[in-house]
Amino acid sequence: MIDTHAHLHFPQYDKDRDKIIEECNQKLDAVVTVGCNFEDSKKALALADSNYKIYGTAGIHPHDAVNYDLNIKESLKNLLQHEKTVAVGEAGLDFYRNLSPKEKQEEIFRLQIELAREFEKPIVIHTREASTEMSEFIKTEMEGVKGIIHCFNGDKELLETALKHGFFISYAGPVTYPKNEFLRETLKNVPSSRLLVETDAPYLSPQKFRGKRNHPVYVAYTIKTIAEYLGLNFSDVDRITTVNAKRIFNLPMTKEEKSPKLVYKVRNTLYINLTTKCPCHCTFCFRGKEDYVLGYNLNLDREPIAEEYMYRIKNPGIYDELVFCGYGEPFERFDALCKIAEWIKKMGAKKVRVNTNGLGYLITNDKKILDKLKGLVDSFNISINASTPEEYYKIVRPSFGKGSFESVLKFIQDAKKAGFEVVISAVDIEDFDKNAFIQFAKKLGVNWKIRNWKVI
Structure with missing residues (x-):
């Protein structure tokens, strides 16, 4: 199993991070700890350096876009050259909270698209209440860029656009929530070659632990739900999502997988x-x-x-x-x-x-x-x-x-x-x-x- 999107470097794990990482070492093939701004990305990569199963990303979350201008590009380039940086992001658009002005979000997102293209790395995309705008970005500005729709929320317009352009679709804890039948229904339209799973830990715990801090190993509950809904075995979805994660993040694959x-x-x-x-x-x-x-x-x-x-x-x-x-x-x-x-x-x-x-x-x-x-x-x-x-x-x-x-x-x-x-x-x-x-x-x-x- 691979948790393709967590935040293990966040302060919620400061008291027992070593214990959580040991859980990951025992039960997971890898964890991608995702950066949300420049300083945060440095923390993610420092943690990745400390453990062979942890990888990091470098990017600016739309909430943090207001704090940066185009001059951040060179600093991000330095982080993207790190040997354990596997993606750009978390980047994107969030018009639900609007913690950054729309124009600033788009400016910083566009900058990160350019970096993803330059470094030939996938971009981890956050999108909330912005599916039409994100779909337009994908259609007009992301040709040749690989991407992952992080914590997919079920929007059909975004799903179709993302898949047509070769993007991967990642499901998190919400797919396990009983009332989210509409979200589970979208699983039937995602090719097996594009399916990913994540936790977004410490957030979005699966139903069994809802309201409590999430752990990367809880990605197993998302896999279990997806397997049950698609009529597959747990091992089928585990294999599918593990191989897909290695493909999109360019992680080492076994001879058997290749x-x-x-x-x-x-x-x-x-x-x-x-x-x-x-x-x-x-x-x-x-x-x-x-x-x-x-x-x-x-x-x-x-x-x-x-x-x-x-x-x-x-x-x-x-x-x-x-x-x-x-x-x-x-x-x-x-x-x-x-x-x-x-x-x-x-x-x-x-x-x-x-x-x-x-x-x-x-x-x-x-x-x-x-x-x-x-x-x-x-x-x-x-x-x-x-x-x-x-x-x-x-x-x-x-x-x-x-x-x-x-x-x-x-x-x-x-x-x-x-x-x-x-x-x-x-x-x-x-x-x-x-x-x-x-x-x-x-x-x-x-x-x-x-x-x-x-x-x-």
């Missing part, structure tokens, strides 16, 4: 990642834009032989399901798919699924592929993402061109007739007609699934 994954576990399902190839160029696809999904690097640098997968799977019978699904399209390696599927069935796999775009006939140029998979595969989840040919070619953009939609329909119908369980799926992108898709599935006589659109 290595491309042939197989990867989520909940008690094992996914088998065969290839990076895919004949489709879906408008929402992450291929070529993002390597990490659910805390795993899925961008294979080669195509391993079937036996390498068998070695890593080891005992397929312990999983609820094994799914051929990864960075690319499984039918691009049909022979390997068959060989692995035959082995895992023999070794006691309970259920085997293939997540596919449904273009198996065109990819393999073989109309008998379903016959070959009989007894090896139980079900198909076919990502068709449309209910009409016009919609399909606009969204999916298959390299096979015209005739692709009809080939997918033929595959669906044949698979159903052959006795496979079939589900068709779509991503709920802008202007997607959910009702038409549901009626389309009913007409085909198959089950359906619509996934939330997650901006990459």
Whole structure:
């Protein structure tokens, strides 16, 4: 676990800071202690110097902007050169308390954006009652700058803008509060590759400790809530957020975290990642834009032989399901798919699924592929993402061109007739007609699934 935003150097910890840090050393991979003004940032970095698991940031909080002018830039540069400074900030806009004039907040925020760009470090963004103004900053002045929306409060305009520009979204204790259902709902729209957790300690304690001083180790309660809401295991969200924190802050990653994954576990399902190839160029696809999904690097640098997968799977019978699904399209390696599927069935796999775009006939140029998979595969989840040919070619953009939609329909119908369980799926992108898709599935006589659109 990594607490991506705390204030361990604040006076609230003066009496027992060593004890709190020892808790962090035992239970966390790292803590980022965040500076709020120049002197405060120096304290954050001094604390970071004292412990290998603590990192710091340097910046000016919008509340403190009134105390500075553009001359602070050189002083901040000195702090940003410190080897344990991982980000600029806490910076941003706060029009709720207005402790600094709006123009001064914007001036100092703009200065820190320039520093983030110059030093190629992410900027930790504080925004309150300023989502429209912050969205405009992101759109017009932050091109090429990496950012983190700290303690995200659920604003949909800001979420969409931040995600479109590659920012990370960090959730704190408020996501655990019973009445904050609207905030938890936004989790469904955040890609796993952009999710972070924090405490903002000593503030914003999770529900169990609400009203008391927060501790960095309480980030576990935020992870637990997110896992429960998204239907994941605690270890899944821990892995996802830890890897993401290391990526955005450029912290050391283990060999395991960096290595491309042939197989990867989520909940008690094992996914088998065969290839990076895919004949489709879906408008929402992450291929070529993002390597990490659910805390795993899925961008294979080669195509391993079937036996390498068998070695890593080891005992397929312990999983609820094994799914051929990864960075690319499984039918691009049909022979390997068959060989692995035959082995895992023999070794006691309970259920085997293939997540596919449904273009198996065109990819393999073989109309008998379903016959070959009989007894090896139980079900198909076919990502068709449309209910009409016009919609399909606009969204999916298959390299096979015209005739692709009809080939997918033929595959669906044949698979159903052959006795496979079939589900068709779509991503709920802008202007997607959910009702038409549901009626389309009913007409085909198959089950359906619509996934939330997650901006990459």
